[in-house]
């Protein structure tokens with residue numbers, strides 16, 4: 001495993017691409033109000049915190065950034081758009097970023113699947129990938145992709161970095177720091193489980209790992225891993241699995257043409273980003289987190305400890321959301337034992353279905369990335 005020591009900088013910069021949208025605005029609000037609470041000890045006074053907001057909609061992003069900048073926290077806010085010229089374009093948004101979060105792209109309308117978003121959002125993500133390759137320090141940045149379909153767009157980014165930008169990415173280990181955000185599935189699984197069992201007896205939220213991908217049957221909520229699910233009947237358990245797998249549709253339907261999940265997603269993305277920020281700030285040496293990422297590095301070797309065994313268990317599906325240990329350098333190990341801890345239905349029914357669908361999504365992403373110049 002290549003090892004590089006990344007020096008801690010004198011500040012923390014988070015860049016949000018697509019920050020004027022439904023998720024982007026709510027997420028930026030959470031970052032603006034909460035970032036300083038992640039500082040510890042001497043860092044509280046010495047570290048500079050900045051939030052760089054980019055969107056293709058200049059008017060909207062200027063308004064959002066000005067509005068946020070009035071909030072009484074020490075987080076500096078800047079607005080960036082293609083129309084703002086080089087001094088406030090995407091380059092200055094991404095320059096020296098520690099974390100780049102991407103909610104740029106079209107959301108679903110009723111009747112659409114996430115795959116229907118692929119053509120338009122893949123072009124957006126490919127374009128943003130080029131900007132990241134050009135402007136970010138690829139030896140340190142973490143990239144978190146929210147835009148849908150996550151299952152295919154993370155492979156698009158991975159493939160484009162590996163092929164179009166091979167000169168820049170070589171030796172940086174960036175592939176160990178590019179992830180799709182599937183945290184909302186975990187947030188939903190906990191919420192929905194608590195609604196069914198013991199709701200009134202505790203305020204503690206149950207934790208349910210969710211692995212696989214982020215769309216329908218590629219989402220595998222592992223209720224077997226939470227002891228509360230012993231209280232569930234088979235019907236209740238099947239209902240919960242389906243509700244997590246199609247939680248996105250529930251919101252799309254309720255919003256009735258006005259988009260998909262934004263507030264719950266912003267919450268989930270903030271929770272996800274917070275883990276990475278804790279590692280970047282040195283509050284902890286490593287985090288245990290579940291993200292959608294590549295199991296192979298740019299040379300085609302298993303990306304981290306445990307990846308080879310996981311690849312064997314998932315029919316060589318090269319991208320998978322799985323519990324992983326991440327340090328400042330990126331993913332260090334993936335927990336392949338999660339598969340052996342599944343119960344019979346999860347392992348024999350849900351996993352094969354997930355893997356066959358996920359492999360098609362990944363292949364779509366890679367085919368698109370090959371065709372796009």
Ligand SMILES: NC(=O)C1=CN([C@@H]2O[C@H](COP(=O)(O)OP(=O)(O)OC[C@H]3O[C@@H](n4cnc5c(N)ncnc54)[C@H](O)[C@@H]3O)[C@@H](O)[C@H]2O)C=CC1
Nearest residue numbers: 018020021022023055056103104105106107146147148265
């Ligand atoms: N990973 C997940 O769990 C979830 C993912 N999503 C996805 O997140 C994406 C965003 O959703 P919303 O915020 O609701 O959409 P939205 O339409 O409210 O916001 C999208 C923003 O992206 C901007 N944008 C478009 N092209 C851009 C580009 N090339 N560069 C920068 N900005 C660009 C738009 O101007 C807009 O402000 C959708 O693809 C949606 O499906 C939504 C919920 C959950």
Ligand SMILES: O=C([O-])CC(=O)C(=O)O
Nearest residue numbers: 108148247248249260261
């Ligand atoms: O369903 C959608 O289109 C948005 C999404 O990914 C989710 O809410 O999980």
